[in-house]
Amino acid sequence: xxxxxxxxxxxxxxxxxxxxxxxxxxxxxxxxxxxxxxxxxxxxxxxxxxxxxxxxxxxxxxxxxxxxxxxxxxxxxxxxxxxxxxxxxxxxxxxxxxxxxxxxxxxxxxxxxxxxxxxxxxxxxxxxxxxxxxxxxxxxxxxxxxxxxxxxxxxxxxxxxxxxxxxxxxxxxxxx
Amino acid sequence: xxxxxxxxxxxxxxxxxxxxxxxxxxxxxxxxxxxxxxxxxxxxxxxxxxxxxxxxxxxxxxxxxxxxxxxxxxxxxxxxxxxxxxxxxxxxxxxxxxxxxxxxxxxxxxxxxxxxxxxxxxxxxxxxxxxxxxxxxxxxxxxxxxxxxxxxxxxxxxxxxxxxxxxxxxxxxxxxxxxxxxxxxxxxxxxxxxxxxxxxxxxxxxxxxxxxxxxxxxxxxxxxxxxxxxxxxxxxxxxxxxxxxxxxxxxxxxxxxxxxxxxxxxxxxxxxxxxxxxxxxxxxxxxxxxxxxxxxxxxxxxxxxxxxxxxxxxxxxxxxxxxxxxxxxxxxxxxxxxxxxxxxxxxxxxxxxxxxxxxxxxxxxxxxxxxxxxxxxxxxxxxxxxxxxxxxxxxxxxxxxxxxxxxxxxxxxxxxxxxxxxxxxxxxxxxxxxxxxxxxxxxxxxxxxxxxxxxxxxxxxxxxxxxxxxxxxxxxxxxxxxxxxxxxxxxxxxxxxxxxxxxxxxxxxxxxxxxxxxxxxxxxxxxxxxxxxxxxxxxxxxxxxxxxxxxxxxxxxxxxxxxxxxxxxxxxxx
Numbered sequence: 001x002x003x004x005x006x007x008x009x010x011x012x013x014x015x016x017x018x019x020x021x022x023x024x025x026x027x028x029x030x031x032x033x034x035x036x037x038x039x040x041x042x043x044x045x046x047x048x049x050x051x052x053x054x055x056x057x058x059x060x061x062x063x064x065x066x067x068x069x070x071x072x073x074x075x076x077x078x079x080x081x082x083x084x085x086x087x088x089x090x091x092x093x094x095x096x097x098x099x100x101x102x103x104x105x106x107x108x109x110x111x112x113x114x115x116x117x118x119x120x121x122x123x124x125x126x127x128x129x130x131x132x133x134x135x136x137x138x139x140x141x142x143x144x145x146x147x148x149x150x151x152x153x154x155x156x157x158x159x160x161x162x163x164x165x166x167x168x169x170x171x172x173x174x175x176x
Numbered sequence: 177x178x179x180x181x182x183x184x185x186x187x188x189x190x191x192x193x194x195x196x197x198x199x200x201x202x203x204x205x206x207x208x209x210x211x212x213x214x215x216x217x218x219x220x221x222x223x224x225x226x227x228x229x230x231x232x233x234x235x236x237x238x239x240x241x242x243x244x245x246x247x248x249x250x251x252x253x254x255x256x257x258x259x260x261x262x263x264x265x266x267x268x269x270x271x272x273x274x275x276x277x278x279x280x281x282x283x284x285x286x287x288x289x290x291x292x293x294x295x296x297x298x299x300x301x302x303x304x305x306x307x308x309x310x311x312x313x314x315x316x317x318x319x320x321x322x323x324x325x326x327x328x329x330x331x332x333x334x335x336x337x338x339x340x341x342x343x344x345x346x347x348x349x350x351x352x353x354x355x356x357x358x359x360x361x362x363x364x365x366x367x368x369x370x371x372x373x374x375x376x377x378x379x380x381x382x383x384x385x386x387x388x389x390x391x392x393x394x395x396x397x398x399x400x401x402x403x404x405x406x407x408x409x410x411x412x413x414x415x416x417x418x419x420x421x422x423x424x425x426x427x428x429x430x431x432x433x434x435x436x437x438x439x440x441x442x443x444x445x446x447x448x449x450x451x452x453x454x455x456x457x458x459x460x461x462x463x464x465x466x467x468x469x470x471x472x473x474x475x476x477x478x479x480x481x482x483x484x485x486x487x488x489x490x491x492x493x494x495x496x497x498x499x500x501x502x503x504x505x506x507x508x509x510x511x512x513x514x515x516x517x518x519x520x521x522x523x524x525x526x527x528x529x530x531x532x533x534x535x536x537x538x539x540x541x542x543x544x545x546x547x548x549x550x551x552x553x554x555x556x557x558x559x560x561x562x563x564x565x566x567x568x569x570x571x572x573x574x575x576x577x578x579x580x581x582x583x584x585x586x587x588x589x590x591x592x593x594x595x596x597x598x599x600x601x602x603x604x605x606x607x608x609x610x611x612x613x614x615x616x617x618x619x620x621x622x623x624x625x626x627x628x629x630x631x632x633x634x635x636x637x638x639x640x641x642x643x644x645x646x647x648x649x650x651x652x653x654x655x656x657x658x659x660x661x662x663x664x665x666x667x668x669x670x671x672x673x674x675x676x677x678x679x680x681x682x683x684x685x686x687x688x689x690x691x692x693x694x695x696x697x698x699x700x701x702x703x704x705x706x707x708x709x710x711x712x713x714x715x716x717x718x719x720x721x722x723x724x725x726x727x728x729x730x731x732x733x734x735x736x737x738x739x740x741x742x743x744x745x746x747x748x749x750x
Contacts, residue, residue, distance in 0.1 A: 029302070032302045065487065069483050075361045
């Protein structure tokens with residue numbers, strides 16, 4: 001069973017029923033079993049009635065083991081795995097609103113953004129919103145770099161991930 | 177698929193319940209479930225009117241445990257639903273299949289804090305195996321079928337169906353599906369051959385094999401293979417509280433209860449075993465004592481239908497995820513091919529010697545007639561037929577019963593193991609009596625626990641489920657008082673009861689009430705109650721100072737047994 005990354009985070013990927021109340025059942029199980037969710041992202045999949053959840057949890061191999069088994073036990077969870085960090089791809093999206101009162105500051109931020117392959121997606125007289133996508137470390141690095149400009153707001157999606165290669169075993173007639 | 181004519185959601189529910197084999201419903205009507213009760217008025221299914229919904233859920237639970245079929249209970253929305261919660265949680269902790277049906281406010285009012293609205297789906301999510309809220313009448317038949325499927329397969333458990341009032345009255349064409357698919361649920365797990373072979377190898381080569389049977393082993397088929405394996409290996413069997421009944425306790429290889437209030441033999445010998453076969457147990461702290469020190473010397477094999485139980489509380493060496501009866505069957509067959517029946521081993525001799533000492537002490541003839549827990553339970557065992565069902569309340573009465581009342585077959589000992597619900601015994605015994613009207617059902621009660629749901633006597637009397645309640649009455653909250661005596665320097669904070677005349681109470685409900693003064697009177701009262709066809713309450717006063725012994729203090733290893741000092745010499749041998 002795959003272990004956590006260097007931060008001790010375990011990466012879990014689950015296919016769940018896409019219907020009301022499912023997120024509650026899953027997050028409630030984490031609370032009830034005393035597992036701490038570091039991040040959770042949910043969205044629709046290639047199947048119209050299934051959603052994918054990517055969850056990161058702090059813990060060791062025992063935690064990983066228990067989280068997966070307890071999740072698998074939930075009736076609405078169709079499939080659940082621990083993803084190996086090296087054998088999967090992970091991405092997070094962040095929107096970062098920065099202070100930028102002067103032309104110099106704006107152009108400096110634009111330079112950094114282009115180095116990080118981000119995008120400026122909104123500009124006002126005194127601020128900018130930058131979109132950065134990548135692994136969480138990259139987003140952390142960008143935030144650390146731009147913190148001196150003054151961060152007004154940050155919104156992060158949490159990690160979403162897929163394993164590498166052709167291993168999706170889900171069979172479903174309702175494929176979109 | 178059979179199609180019925182147009183019908184209401186309420187009628188659909190009752191038809192679907194009937195199709196699933198439900199023959200009796202325990203419940204209380206109220207505003208939000210009235211349309212269902214209106215349909216029930218001319219429906220051929222028995223309804224038992226309860227006094228409190230907690231009892232209704234416990235009755236369904238007791239029915240399920242005694243019969244092996246799911247129990248059904250009904251409650252209205254809001255307070256009716258929340259009153260069920262304790263009973264549902266109790267069934268969940270002990271993996272008992274019940275179907276709880278609650279009324280809900282009409283759909284347009286959901287989320288508006290309407291009168292008697294409560295989010296029972298949210299409330300019961302962590303204490304049900306699953307819960308449903310059908311949003312149209314046409315969903316009801318399929319929902320009921322799924323509910324029964326989920327409740328009764330794999331690790332069994334409670335399922336709740338919450339039905340909005342407008343869904344109950346809605347008219348629609350009803351289809352009863354023959355098959356249902358629950359995509360994320362596969363309860364049929366075949367034991368893995370490789371692991372079975374490894375388990376056979378471990379067990380066959382063990383010098384001091386031992387078996388721990390939990391609630392998952394206390395089913396008739398699993399229990400029969402357990403007996404065969406035990407006899408083949410000369411492996412003694414200890415049980416958890418929930419496992420009581422999995423192995424005949426009059427058998428030479430039975431060690432009885434393990435754990436905090438386990439027998440001297442079970443608690444002492446488990447630390448000497450070299451291979452432990454544990455079946456259907458979650459290694460509760462009450463069973464293992466200090467878990468790191470539990471069975472340290474042994475390789476542990478764990479059979480469980482619930483994969484999440486593997487290494488949840490105790491790291492095990494070999495895990496088999498499967499139904500206990502299936503796994504035990506193939507292990508037994510493997511063992512048969514691998515070895516011959518053992519002659520008397522040194523391990524078996526040690527067990528025999530240990531048991532003689534322990535049973536000699538526990539079951540020695542009482543010289544006086546004084547009312548004490550052990551002789552009371554001894555009289556009960558002697559008086560009741562083998563197939564009688566003993567139900568317990570929670571507390572000292574429960575531990576005395578578990579320690580000293582020998583049980584021989586599954587489904588004849590019913591107790592609240594996981595949740596430890598005071599007030600469970602009386603309603604559960606009514607449920608058990610409903611399931612098995614031809615065998616005597618006795619609720620061994622403590623006065624404190626009994627008083628939590630004593631009004632269920634009215635149900636027992638009115639609905640003619642004549643159970644026998646034996647109140648081992650110490651006029652205190654006995655187990656709390658015991659802990660205060662042993663661990664809190666006799667600071668008896670809030671434990672004294674002595675508030676009720678139980679004879680008058682029984683008579684007020686129309687039951688037979690009798691108070692006894694000594695063992696002879698108790699024996700006579702019990703025999704007399706067995707002849708009556710009305711509920712009996714026998715008040716058996718004992719000293720408030722009685723302890724349940726032996727006891728392992730909470731958080732200690734199982735070897736630190738209190739109350740067995742005079743057996744130090746046996747303890748040291750070995």
